[in-house]
Structures are given as structure tokens and as C-alpha cells.
Amino acid sequence: MHGSWLNAMNNLVALLRKEFTLELRRKSVISGIGLYLFSLVFICYLTFNLRQNVISPATWSALFWLVILFSAVNTVAKSFIGEKPGSLMYLYMVASAQEIILTRIIYNFILCLLLGLLGYGLFTLFVDNPVADTSVFMAGLVLTCLGFSASLSLISGIASKARNSNVLMAVLSFPVLIGILLMAIRITKNALDGLEAAASRDEMLNLVGINVISGALSYLLFPYIWRS
Amino acid sequence: MKLWMKVAAVVLLVYVHTAGLLWDVPRLDILNESIRAVYFHVPMWFGMILLYCLSVYYAVRYLRNPLEEYDIRSVEFAHVGTAFGILGLLTGMLWARYTWGAYWHGDPKQTGSAISLLVYLAYFVLRASLENQEQRGRLSAVYNLFAFAAMIPLIWIIPRLQSSLHPGSGGNPGFRAYDEDMDASMRRVFYPAVIAWFLVGYWISTLRIKIRKLQLIHINS
Numbered sequence: 043m044h045g046s047w048l049n050a051m052n053n054l055v056a057l058l059r060k061e062f063t064l065e066l067r068r069k070s071v072i073s074g075i076g077l078y079l080f081s082l083v084f085i086c087y088l089t090f091n092l093r094q095n096v097i098s099p100a101t102w103s104a105l106f107w108l109v110i111l112f113s114a115v116n117t118v119a120k121s122f123i124g125e126k127p128g129s130l131m132y133l134y135m136v137a138s139a140q141e142i143i144l145t146r147i148i149y150n151f152i153l154c155l156l157l158g159l160l161g162y163g164l165f166t167l168f169v170d171n172p173v174a175d176t177s178v179f180m181a182g183l184v185l186t187c188l189g190f191s192a193s194l195s196l197i198s199g200i201a202s203k204a205r206n207s208n209v210l211m212a213v214l215s216f217p218v219l220i221g222i223l224l225m226a227i228r229i230t231k232n233a234l235d236g237l238e239a240a241a242s243r244d245e246m247l248n249l250v251g252i253n254v255i256s257g258a259l260s261y262l263l264f265p266y267i268w269r270s
Numbered sequence: 271m272k273l274w275m276k277v278a279a280v281v282l283l284v285y286v287h288t289a290g291l292l293w294d295v296p297r298l299d300i301l302n303e304s305i306r307a308v309y310f311h312v313p314m315w316f317g318m319i320l321l322y323c324l325s326v327y328y329a330v331r332y333l334r335n336p337l338e339e340y341d342i343r344s345v346e347f348a349h350v351g352t353a354f355g356i357l358g359l360l361t362g363m364l365w366a367r368y369t370w371g372a373y374w375h376g377d378p379k380q381t382g383s384a385i386s387l388l389v390y391l392a393y394f395v396l397r398a399s400l401e402n403q404e405q406r407g408r409l410s411a412v413y414n415l416f417a418f419a420a421m422i423p424l425i426w427i428i429p430r431l432q433s434s435l436h437p438g439s440g441g442n443p444g445f446r447a448y449d450e451d452m453d454a455s456m457r458r459v460f461y462p463a464v465i466a467w468f469l470v471g472y473w474i475s476t477l478r479i480k481i482r483k484l485q486l487i488h489i490n491s
Contacts, residue, residue: 157445196416200409204399214396217388218420255419261410266333 057137057145075117079157082109083164092169099128099172102260103230106165108222109151113157118150118194118212143264158183165222174236182229185249189222196260199267225249271476275469289459307365309459313467314358321351321471326418329411341407344414346478350471352390359383382425389417411487
């Protein structure tokens, strides 16, 4: 029993390492995502004419989360969409469905978090940094990224099987993500206003709850998608 | 569906429409006569949730044992549930026009219900874009379950966090607020209304399921 658990851990680590090596090898994908994020932030900067105008904290948090949402959906979408049939077949033979979804969730979580931090940096540079309580903001960011990756990994698996995967990815994921997004915006609003951490506790707990539900469901349901 | 259920649905609906439109209702500020919406608007949401629950139930059964019949049941309950949801939204908007002054008020309850409808519309789009019957059944069952779990926090948690003008939340007069000091006359119409509308929804679903099964036999023969 102990041995098998250890074995599963080893498999997980090996799969994670494979994801990262592959990702680093395909430089065009990483730079593509980075450029996507940069363009989004730059468009916000230009369209809101931020050299002359100042935006309110509420608008800041809405803009920030929209940018993160769009880049996260696009990034995680490619975790199953556009994967070569050969490599999926290979994965199918070497690993169990549970291991694959777990590694994808962890990997996408790290990717989303990096996107979030990069986006935060770009917003600080171009727009403004009105965050008064950084620790609350960061905690919210981590929890939100976890929720995004848990839901989006599964939905990417569903969408990859259909004809118009990219449109479907957005259609299927947006309604599911709205709950997470609303919580994130509320936490960010509190962090911008510098309210004490206790004020955001309910939202944090809700986010944890949503994350647990979506993570558990992804873990349980993914084998049904993977079978075909 | 048993005959007595159909008879019960018709009898109860006749009763609900007569009593709901003619009997006295408590006089409350702002709400006035529009309180009668309780008999026609709220049962739509009860019906939608119950029908979606049935849809999820058959999605789970399909995943455990992929029979096409479960898939048909799941999607037809979702169809009728969505129809109930749209009616609930429309009746709610009509009510909001006279009580809040605008069809769309941006109230958390309105947002939550619009989102839950979006989830099931996305479910139908997903089904339409999958060609293989077996794959369509399996993937849409997975999405059905997943989206239903994601919808629950929207409908039940978020409206409770935000201030809402909707009766029953905050300090607004709602159903719960007056059913203790007023007599139980409203409950005598409301509970039959919920049962009757759900029975009608279930009836429509079973008819649609029958039609789909007949079509299936026709195609296979």
C-alpha cells in the first residue's frame, strides 16, 4: 500500500517534469502567451487613455481579472486542444487518467499563477498599482488560479473532443468560472481598499469550497473523458 | 407517468389559477397585488431546479451504465428545465418592471439565474458540436454534472453575500417574513402551485422522451 502510493508520487513528479521540459522546449508557445498578455494590458492602457485618465479601483480590479481570465482560458485551452494524437496515445499507455488530470491541474496552476504575477507586474507598470494589502491580494490570486486550473483542465479535455474546440472552450468555461471570478473581484476590491484580512474571510472560504468541489469533480470525472 | 399524476396536475393548476387570482392576499407596501407572482414565478424556479436535478441524476446513471435511454432522459429534462428557467426569468422581469421600475435590475438573483441558464445553453451547444452519439452522451454527462456543481454556489451562496432587493433576502418583505403573522392562506395556494407546475414539467419531459425513443426505433429499423 505504502509502496504503491510512493510509486504514484514518482509517476506524478515524472509527468510534471515531462510537461515542463516539453513546455520549455516549445519557446514559441511561451512567448506567444506572454505576448498575448502584454497586448491585452497594452490595449487596456490605450483604450482607457491612461496617460491622462485615472481609473477607479473597481475598474482596475475588473480589468485585471478580465485580462487574467482571457489569458488563462487561452493558455489552459491548449493543455488538451491541439495536442498531437500520438502524444495523447503515448500518455494513455504510460499513465492513469487520475495521474494525468492531477499533473495537468498542478501544471496549469503554476502557469496561471505565473500569468497572474506577470499581469500584475504589467498592470503596475502601465496602469497603476492601487493594491493596499498585498498579502490578501496574493492569497486571492493563488486561490483563484487554483480554481481556474481545476475547472479549465477538465473543460479543455471536453472541448478538445469537439469540432469547434476553441469557441467551445470559451462557451463552456465562462459560465462555470463566473462564480470564481466574482469572488476574486470581491477579494481584490477589499485588498484595494485595504480592509483587514478578516473582511475577506467569507469570500476566501467560498473560493476554497468552490476549488475543492471543482478539483474533486475534475479528478472523478476525467477518466470518463479520457477513455475514448 | 401515472394517470392520477396527470389528473392531479390539471386539477391543481385549475385550483391554483382560480385561487391565486381571486383569493385575498396580504396587503404589503411596494408589493401590493404583485405578491401574486409568488404563485406563478417562484414555482418556475422550483420546477427548473427539480428538473435539472433529474437531468443530473440521469447523467450520473449514464456514466455508470451508458444506455442511450439515460442520455435521452438527461437531455430532455434539461430542455424542459431550461424552458422553466426562461419562463421564471421572464415572469420575474415582468414583476420587476412594476415593483423595481425596470425589467433588468442587475439584482444578484437575476444575475445568478441568467448564469445558470447560460450553463445549460452551453451544454446544448456542446451536444450540438459532438457527432458521435456515444461520445456526445459521455462528454455532455460530464459537463452536466460539473456545471451543475458550479451552478449551486451561484444560486444559493452569492445572492446571500450581496445585498439584494429580492423579496425574502435582507430586510425586504418576502414569503417567509409574513407567513407567521398572516394566516396560512398563501401557503395553501403556493405549495399546490409548486407541485402542479413540477408535475406539468415532468409530464412534458416524459412526452418528449417518448417521442425521442420512437424516433430512435424508427431510425434503427
